[in-house]
Amino acid sequence: MPAKVTAAQILKKLEALHTDPSIKPPWAFYSEVKNGPSWGQKGSKLYIMDAVSIKKSWSRPCIEGYEIKVSRSDFLRDKKWHNYQAYCNKFSFVCPPGVIELDELPGDVGLIYYSPEHDTLFTKRRAMYRKIDMQSKEVLGMLMYLAMYRAGARRENR
Numbered sequence: 001m002p003a004k005v006t007a008a009q010i011l012k013k014l015e016a017l018h019t020d021p022s023i024k025p026p027w028a029f030y031s032e033v034k035n036g037p038s039w040g041q042k043g044s045k046l047y048i049m050d051a052v053s054i055k056k057s058w059s060r061p062c063i064e065g066y067e068i069k070v071s072r073s074d075f076l077r078d079k080k081w082h083n084y085q086a087y088c089n090k091f092s093f094v095c096p097p098g099v100i101e102l103d104e105l106p107g108d109v110g111l112i113y114y115s116p117e118h119d120t121l122f123t124k125r126r127a128m129y130r131k132i133d134m135q136s137k138e139v140l141g142m143l144m145y146l147a148m149y150r151a152g153a154r155r156e157n158r
Contacts, residue, residue: 009116010068010114013120014051014094014121015051027054027055028053030052030146032048032051033142034046034142035047035141036141036144049065050066052088052142062090064090065084065087065092066091066112067093067094068095072098072099072100085130086139087138089130090127090128092127093105093110094112094113094121095111095113095114096114097113108128110125110127111125112124
């Protein structure tokens with residue numbers, strides 16, 4: 001019997017994919033991304049995407065959101081993932097084969113399978129690019145969260 005796939009295994013592969021130094025322009029990668037602060041937002045719902053990658057391009061930025069599912073029941077219980085699409089140009093599920101089938105997802109949502117046998121990701125369907133308003137309250141809230149709480153400042157010795 002194969003070992004159970006964990007979200008951490010999949011997350012590690014997604015991070016490696018997006019932080020490859022040969023990719024130009026580079027991407028920033030974040031896990032467990034909130035759509036804003038956890039407190040003080042009356043009337044706002046807190047959403048947490050499993051991963052977000054942002055292409056570092058001033059003229060052509062792209063925000064890719066990922067939801068990781070390691071079991072069928074986890075996918076079937078999740079009723080909030082539709083809301084994540086307001087925050088990203090592309091949105092994909094990442095899971096082991098058989099957890100989610102293509103016909104269960106809208107045509108613009110991507111599906112990436114993680115093969116534990118080969119420790120690799122393979123795209124079943126690419127997420128379609130959707131234009132989003134980068135100045136919207138939703139997107140700015142998420143970007144402010146990343147800037148305020150997740151961006152690690154590093155100083156080089158000069």
